[in-house]
Amino acid sequence: IMSTEQIEEVLANLLGAHPDGLTEEGLHRGFTGVASMPEVAGVLNKLLQARRLSISKVGGQLIYKEISAEQQGKLRDLGPEDMHVIQLIEAAGNKGIWIRDIKFHTNIQQNRITKILKTLEGRKLIKEVKVVGAKKKVYMMYNLEPSREVTGGAWYDSAQGYDVEFIQVLRDTTEKYIASKGYGTCEDIFSFIVKSGILKTELRLEDMQSIVNTLVYDGKLEELRDTRPGAGLRRAAFFYKPAKVTAMHQGLTLMPCGQCPVFADCSEDGDISPSKCVYYTEWLDF
Secondary structure: OOOHHHHHHHHHHHHHHOOOOEEHHHHHHHHOOOOOHHHHHHHHHHHHHOOOEEEEEEOOEEEEEEOOHHHHHHHOOOOHHHHHHHHHHHHOHHHOEEHHHHHHHHOOOHHHHHHHHHHHHHOOOEEEEEOOOOOOEEEEEOOOOOOHHHHOHHHEOOOOOEOHHHHHHHHHHHHHHHHHHOOEOHHHHHHHHHHHOOOOOOOOHHHHHHHHHHHHHOOOEEEEEOOOOOHHHOOOOEEEEEOOOOOOOOHHHHOHHHHOOOHHHOOOOOOOOHHHOHHHHHHHHO
């Protein structure tokens, strides 16, 4: 029979080996043949009450996480309602949770929730993040980086406005790079831009491809299938070179839509839509 101290030691080792969270299945497996689960449950309750352990439900299963000494200090003197709100916010991950959903899941009054959120923000346990393209804000754990679904990704600046200037910088840099090299793949361009130091936010290869596509549609670059020996072994199936003749502008290339990297996400009833697009409205007025 294991003592309480021994159970705590085994539990600490299990939690240390699973910094992203110990599943209930992993907990059972770790104590099989070592200690009974009622004994383990007693230790878990003790640690939960002492705020040394957090518990959340993800995908239908319980997840246990060790709370650092710094975090324990921030959680000191918080009540059951505060902890319930924290658990909901933590379970929401980097997509965050809306205040209305917190109210729905906790049945706590609005003014009390507002006070709890203010306290948690003051202790830097959580943060409020504006959702791009929407009027609502969500809450997530303070140390999390918001998902691209929340921030809008590379095409939005810190104020979360559509960053036309940044897109133009990427277009100009891409065009100059291809002009200087004679040709290059999207991966070549992406690698050059990442190393150039001009990025002010995370950029993915697919983001770079959307920029290259706008230059192709605008008649500034020519897209060619890579038929060189060994091309099939490389990831890039196409390469790009300066267009020999600037294409005659058609209606689509003159429209903001023809150069828009988020064109595929645009719909009348979506967060990104023609009716909300100031550049489309200016083009119509022109």
